[in-house]
Amino acid sequence: MSDSSSSSSGSENSALPPRQVQVRHAAGLPEPVGKSIQNERELERLIQGEDKPDLKQIQAVVSKLQVVIADYLDSGKPLKITLNPIEILSALDAAIQEAAGHPSPWPDGADARTFFIHGLYDEIIQQPSNIFETRLFPDGSERYVPVSKSAWKACLELLRQRIVEKGSELVKKHSPGAE
Numbered sequence: 001m002s003d004s005s006s007s008s009s010g011s012e013n014s015a016l017p018p019r020q021v022q023v024r025h026a027a028g029l030p031e032p033v034g035k036s037i038q039n040e041r042e043l044e045r046l047i048q049g050e051d052k053p054d055l056k057q058i059q060a061v062v063s064k065l066q067v068v069i070a071d072y073l074d075s076g077k078p079l080k081i082t083l084n085p086i087e088i089l090s091a092l093d094a095a096i097q098e099a100a101g102h103p104s105p106w107p108d109g110a111d112a113r114t115f116f117i118h119g120l121y122d123e124i125i126q127q128p129s130n131i132f133e134t135r136l137f138p139d140g141s142e143r144y145v146p147v148s149k150s151a152w153k154a155c156l157e158l159l160r161q162r163i164v165e166k167g168s169e170l171v172k173k174h175s176p177g178a179e
Helices: 004-016 018-028 030-050 055-074 085-099 111-126 149-174
Strands: 133-134 142-146
Touching: 055 111, 055 133, 055 149, 085 111, 085 149
Parallel strands: none
Antiparallel strands: 133 142
């Protein structure tokens, strides 16, 4: 009789809902350990760039990118190479693809113009190694970390949007009938 009652109580224990087991473990976890695990997860999320990008920081990076691109385009003047907006956008689109984790769709070219456009693409994709963003860490400190992939991609997309908007404004301004 004791055998059957012990086996039935054993089967009752194994039939406990998983939620009770999880609550028991969570409730039994010392508070410093729980905070430590949460902080490690937050730290990993911060470093991986899983947070939404900060709009102010994106604006600053986009401004820097505009200067980098303008300087690069100026370097083509002695070579008598001036890129049109479509060529600039194609280099930027290739950089956006790269930021999304896809390999460069941009082929190396044999002529100077294609080589120059590819150089612009290279100049753009090298920028994240020079860009840091500030992040608030779980301990309350604010630190510099390399720009996250999501923030970098957001910067490139915003820059592309600005170029397209400015191009549209120029077309409207110079189209027949526009004043």
